[in-house]
Amino acid sequence: MTAGDQQQNGAPFRQPPTGPRVAPQPQPSFTAAPRSPVQQVTDGYPAAFRWRRMASVIFFVGIMLSGGIRAYRDLSRPDAWSFWKDQYVSPSLSSVLVADAALGATGGTRAVLAVSGRIGPAAAIWLRERINESNLRIGDVVLLSSPGGNLEQGVLMGEIIRAHGLATAVGVVDKDGRIRPGYCASACVFTFAGGQTRYGLDGSALGVHRFTSKAEGEDAVADTQRVTGAILGYVTRMGISSQVIEAMSETRDIRWLDPQEAEAMKLVTAPLKPL
Numbered sequence: 001m002t003a004g005d006q007q008q009n010g011a012p013f014r015q016p017p018t019g020p021r022v023a024p025q026p027q028p029s030f031t032a033a034p035r036s037p038v039q040q041v042t043d044g045y046p047a048a049f050r051w052r053r054m055a056s057v058i059f060f061v062g063i064m065l066s067g068g069i070r071a072y073r074d075l076s077r078p079d080a081w082s083f084w085k086d087q088y089v090s091p092s093l094s095s096v097l098v099a100d101a102a103l104g105a106t107g108g109t110r111a112v113l114a115v116s117g118r119i120g121p122a123a124a125i126w127l128r129e130r131i132n133e134s135n136l137r138i139g140d141v142v143l144l145s146s147p148g149g150n151l152e153q154g155v156l157m158g159e160i161i162r163a164h165g166l167a168t169a170v171g172v173v174d175k176d177g178r179i180r181p182g183y184c185a186s187a188c189v190f191t192f193a194g195g196q197t198r199y200g201l202d203g204s205a206l207g208v209h210r211f212t213s214k215a216e217g218e219d220a221v222a223d224t225q226r227v228t229g230a231i232l233g234y235v236t237r238m239g240i241s242s243q244v245i246e247a248m249s250e251t252r253d254i255r256w257l258d259p260q261e262a263e264a265m266k267l268v269t270a271p272l273k274p275l
Contacts, residue, residue, distance in 0.1 A: 082120070082121050083122050084122075086121050086122035086123070087122035087125060087126065091117075091120065091122070091123075091126050092117050092118045092119065092120030092123065092149065093115055093116065093117040093118070093120065093123055093146075094115075094116055094117050095113055095114060095115050095116075095130050096113075096114045097111070097112070097113055097134050098114065098173055098177050098179075099111055101141075101173070101177065101178075101179055102178070102179070103169065103179060103201075110139060110141050110167070111134070111136055111137070111140040111141070112140070112142075112143050112169075112173070112179065113130060113131065113134050113136060113140070113141070113142050113143065114143040114145070114171075114172065114173040114179075115127065115130070115142060115143065115144055115145070115146070116144075116145040116146060116172060116182075117146060118146060118147060118148070118149040119146055119148060119150050119153050119154050119157070119187050119188060119191070120149060120153065121150055121153060122153075123149070123150060123153040123154075123156075123157055124153050124156035124157050124159075124160060127157050127161075128160050131161075131164055131166070136164065136166060138165035138166070138196075139165065139166070139167060139196075139197075140166055140167070141167045141168065141195075141199070142161055142166050142167070142168050142169075142191075142195070143168075143169050143171050143172070143173065143179065143182075144168060144169070144170055144171075144182070144188055144191060144192055145171065145182035145183065145184065146185070146187075146188035146191075147183075147186065147188070148185050148186025148188050148189075149186070149187050149188075150187060151186075151187045151190070151211055151227070154186075154187030154188060154190040154191045155187075155190045155191075155230075155231070155234055157190075158191045158192070158193050158195075158234070158238070159194060160194070161191065161194035161195055161196075162195070162238065166194075166195065166196060167196055167197040167198065167199060168191070168192045168194065168195025168198050168199065169195075169198075169199035169200075169201055169204075170182050170183065170184040170192060170199075170201060170204035170205070170206060171201050171204050179201065180203075181201055181202070181203030181204040181205075182201075182204050182205075183204065183205040183206075183207065184204070184205070185205075185206070185207030185208070185209075185254050186207065186208070186209060186254070189206055189208055189244075189267075190234065190235075192206065192267075193234070193235055193238045193267065194238060195269075197269055197270050198267060198268050198269045199269075199270050199271075200259060200262060200263065200268030200269075200271045200272060201272050202259070202271070202272060202273050205256050205257070206256070206257045206262055206267060206268075207254040207255060207256045207257070208244065208248045208254070208255055208257065209251055209252055209253060209254050209255060210249050210250070210252045211227060211231075211248070228245065231245065232245055239266055240265060240266050240267055241264070241265045241266050241267075243264070243265045244265045244267060247261070247265070259271065
């Protein structure tokens with residue numbers, strides 16, 4: 001009996017018309033390797049562009065690593081962290097701006113930037129930024145209240161004050177915005193010396209003392225001579241008598257100058273009476 005006879009008689013096919021039934025072969029399974037971030041970024045772009053994009057990414061990573069290494073080297077210096085902390089984290093100085101302050105019985109009114117605190121390793125940069133933010137004009141006043149601190153920064157602060165044509169005074173601002181007597185000692189005196197006009201508020205005090213060198217032996221002598229020469233040149237340019245250097249050299253403790261001495265040294269140029 002043929003296959004056709006079986007179909008006609010209702011009998012099922014023992015074999016399909018197209019031949020024996022064959023089970024499908026299993027397909028091999030695999031998982032694609034994950035793409036890198038660079039591949040994800042460059043997918044869908046021409047090959048040349050992808051290479052340029054990849055080169056840019058590599059260049060950026062190199063710059064970041066280079067900057068990190070440079071920052072690490074900078075921070076590894078003994079004084080680097082102190083400088084960064086004083087400039088960005090917790091400045092040693094603080095300020096208050098009084099837009100229209102009365103300087104004294106005969107001083108009139110001016111904008112006053114009251115600066116107080118210890119002079120730290122980044123004090124000069126800090127002061128320059130505060131002066132710029134305050135929009136101080138020639139003749140406005142930087143009011144100082146400080147025990148001193150970094151000698152070099154104190155001198156630089158004085159240079160900045162002179163470059164802006166500002167005056168200086170010693171004192172503090174009370175809660176009502178009025179100027180009250182204060183004190184300025186050690187490195188603060190050189191900041192005060194930068195004033196185009198240097199007001200001497202009655203009751204305020206200026207204190208000087210001998211500076212010390214961290215070097216030893218012959219290096220200490222050479223360092224002291226170098227610093228003394230630099231300080232003498234600075235006070236001379238500011239119109240101050242060399243007598244202030246003599247007063248400094250007399251003691252390692254603070255010597256408070258009386259008003260007559262300060263005027264005789266031309267450290268104070270405009271005495272004022274408090275209100």
